[in-house]
Structure formats: structure tokens, C-alpha cells
Amino acid sequence: MKKILGIDVGGTKIVYAMINENGNFLTTPEKTSTPKNIEELISLFKNIITKHENDIDITAFATAGAVNIENTRVDSSTPNLPTGYNSIDFSTLSKKPVFVENDANAAAWAEFKVGAAIGENNTITITLGTGVGGGFIVDGKLLRGKSGRAGEVGSMKIQGRGRVCTCNRKDCFESYSSGTGLKKTAEELALTSKYFKESIYKDKTPKNITTYDIINGLKNNDEYSKAVFETWKNDLVVGLINITNIFDPESIIISGGMGEFINTEEMENKINSEIVVSPVKIKLAKAGNYSGMIGAALLASEKY
Numbered sequence: 001m002k003k004i005l006g007i008d009v010g011g012t013k014i015v016y017a018m019i020n021e022n023g024n025f026l027t028t029p030e031k032t033s034t035p036k037n038i039e040e041l042i043s044l045f046k047n048i049i050t051k052h053e054n055d056i057d058i059t060a061f062a063t064a065g066a067v068n069i070e071n072t073r074v075d076s077s078t079p080n081l082p083t084g085y086n087s088i089d090f091s092t093l094s095k096k097p098v099f100v101e102n103d104a105n106a107a108a109w110a111e112f113k114v115g116a117a118i119g120e121n122n123t124i125t126i127t128l129g130t131g132v133g134g135g136f137i138v139d140g141k142l143l144r145g146k147s148g149r150a151g152e153v154g155s156m157k158i159q160g161r162g163r164v165c166t167c168n169r170k171d172c173f174e175s176y177s178s179g180t181g182l183k184k185t186a187e188e189l190a191l192t193s194k195y196f197k198e199s200i201y202k203d204k205t206p207k208n209i210t211t212y213d214i215i216n217g218l219k220n221n222d223e224y225s226k227a228v229f230e231t232w233k234n235d236l237v238v239g240l241i242n243i244t245n246i247f248d249p250e251s252i253i254i255s256g257g258m259g260e261f262i263n264t265e266e267m268e269n270k271i272n273s274e275i276v277v278s279p280v281k282i283k284l285a286k287a288g289n290y291s292g293m294i295g296a297a298l299l300a301s302e303k304y
């Protein structure tokens with residue numbers, strides 16, 4: 001039985017644990033905050049690996065950012081991680097094999113192998129958080145593309161309302177369908193919706209209405225909050241219809257913080273009424289908070 005050291009690298013924290021090739025934890029996940037400079041980050045990686053190196057066969061990283069086709073480096077810009085992160089050759093961090101995968105791709109693999117999409121050879125996991133990430137399993141394989149960057153669904157362009165994304169392009173899917181997108185929609189509707197002047201937030205500056213406010217407003221039956229959430233869901237459905245028509249998946253798995261507010265059955269009906277392929281199932285993720293780390297470990301154990 002192979003033992004893998006899984007390391008999940010996020011902008012604020014790094015989590016690691018030993019995992020076996022079935023995706024089960026052999027040690028309790030440990031957490032530490034992400035260093036702000038690159039030297040500290042590299043020495044943290046080396047310390048974690050050295051501590052476990054004698055007991056493991058492979059180290060598997062799940063990380064933000066697009067990973068190269070060789071699974072050794074991060075290619076794209078990763079604003080939440082220290083400058084120089086892209087220059088790390090992960091394969092040099094250990095005497096044993098090191099594998100790196102994009103966290104959304106890894107999470108999709110975990111859902112496919114041990115989560116909500118077991119046995120479904122065509123399944124897509126969409127992570128709705130600060131941004132929108134995607135991992136595509138096509139015919140039982142992780143879709144990686146020519147450069148390893150396939151599945152950047154957050155940057156898919158939709159017919160939007162001219163919204164400027166954090167990447168400075170207009171109308172990226174994630175500028176609407178992320179948690180941040182919900183906040184933007186709230187600002188937009190505060191200026192245009194007839195419900196705003198009767199809303200519990202009518203005295204707030206539109207720019208200062210938060211994602212949390214809208215979720216809270218839903219619980220309090222606030223019509224404006226309901227309109228905001230409805231618009232957010234409709235934008236999300238547009239993206240999911242496109243994805244479904246192109247990939248003909250058995251399921252789309254919704255992962256990330258926004259998932260819990262979605263009625264999957266309602267969303268499934270909306271999508272299935274507008275597609276030309278056979279119906280898709282919409283489900284919530286099951287592989288849990290550590291799905292990136294588990295998926296990276298499982299992918300690594302297939303490669304080495």
C-alpha cells in the first residue's frame with residue numbers, strides 16, 4: 001500500500017497529512033499559516049517533507065494556480081502566494097517523487113474517486129468560492145489540455161452585463177458566479193431593483209453590502225436579497241448549461257462555500273430544460289474540505 005504525503009497550499013493556510021492510495025488519512029491533517037515570503041515558504045515545504053520522507057513514497061501538492069503538464073511547477077500568476085512561487089521546481093523538494101496538481105482539478109478527481117461522483121466517468125466539479133474553479137473528468141480521465149491548464153472555467157466568457165473581472169477582462173463567468181460575484185450583483189441590484197428601497201439594507205451604501213448580508217437577507221425573507229440571489233443563480237445556470245452541452249456529463253458537482261445555499265433539484269431542472277444532451281445531475285460535493293489534498297494524493301499514486 002503506497003503512502004503519500006498530501007500538502008494543500010492555499011493563500012492563507014497550508015494543510016498536510018499522510019494519505020494512503022485509497023484516499024484514507026493515515027495521520028490527522030495539520031495546519032499552518034502560509035508564509036508571506038518565498039524563502040520561508042520553501043523552507044516550510046522542506047521541513048514538512050523531511051519530517052515525513054522516510055515514511056512515504058510520494059509527496060503530492062494541491063495548489064492554486066495552473067500547473068504545467070509535467071506536474072512539477074505552477075505556471076500562472078497566483079496573487080495570494082508569495083512572489084517567486086512560480087519559480088519553484090517542486091521535484092527538487094524531496095529525494096522521492098513529488099507531484100503537483102491544480103487544487104480544483106485535484107478536488108474533481110477526489111469527487112470522482114471517493115466523493116459524490118463515484119462510477120461517473122464524465123463528471124465536472126465546479127468550486128464556488130472567492131473565485132470559480134473547475135475540474136473536468138472526461139471518459140474517466142482528468143482533462144489537462146496541451147499545457148496542463150484545461151478546465152479554467154472561471155475565465156469562461158459569458159454574455160454578461162459588462163462586469164470587469166479581477167483579471168481585468170470583462171464578463172468572466174467567475175465575476176458573476178463566485179461569492180465575490182454575488183456581492184457585485186448585490187451592488188448592481190441596489191441601484192436598479194425596485195425592492196431595494198424596502199429592503200433591510202436600504203440605508204447601506206450599495207458598495208458595502210456583503211455576500212453575508214445577502215445570505216442573511218434570504219433567511220429574513222428580504223425581497224431585495226431574494227432578487228439578488230435569483231440573479232446570481234441565473235448567471236450560474238448560464239455557465240452550467242454551456243458546460244453541460246459541451247461535455248455531456250453525468251453530473252456536475254458543486255463544491256465550495258456557496259454550495260450550501262443552492263437548491264440542487266431546482267438548479268438541475270433549470271439546466272435540464274435548456275440543454276440538447278441527455279439530463280445531468282447536480283449534486284453537492286462529498287469529498288470534504290480536504291478534497292484537494294486527497295485528489296492530488298490519488299492522482300500521484302496513479303502516476304508513481
Ligand SMILES: [Zn+2]
Pocket residue numbers: 154155165166167168169172175
Ligand atoms: Zn477574469
